Amino acid sequence: MTEPFWPDTTGSHLPHTWRRTPPGDSEMSRESARTHPVGVTCSEGHSFFLSAAIHTIHPDGTVTPSVVCSDAARGCPFHEWVLLKGWRDE
Numbered sequence: 001m002t003e004p005f006w007p008d009t010t011g012s013h014l015p016h017t018w019r020r021t022p023p024g025d026s027e028m029s030r031e032s033a034r035t036h037p038v039g040v041t042c043s044e045g046h047s048f049f050l051s052a053a054i055h056t057i058h059p060d061g062t063v064t065p066s067v068v069c070s071d072a073a074r075g076c077p078f079h080e081w082v083l084l085k086g087w088r089d090e
């Protein structure tokens with residue numbers, strides 16, 4: 001089953017939200033936006049970045065492969081297929 005994630009329009013980092021990594025104004029921050037284009041917050045409230053080396057974000061917002069929380073080693077059970085609602089390729 002796919003879990004919908006909602007655009008984080010207020011910077012709240014609430015569970016099940018996503019946000020685009022701002023490109024910033026330095027080469028280093030532009031590189032970060034390329035390698036880690038999206039931040040997400042899992043159902044347990046942990047925020048982390050998706051790595052472009054691992055995850056593909058499809059035009060409809062579907063993320064493949066499935067997403068494991070960055071806190072999995074500390075016991076977070078979040079491991080789901082994720083759909084970024086409102087995603088648009090830019």
Ligand SMILES: [Zn+2]
Pocket residue numbers: 042043044045046069070071072076077078
């Ligand atoms: Zn988590």
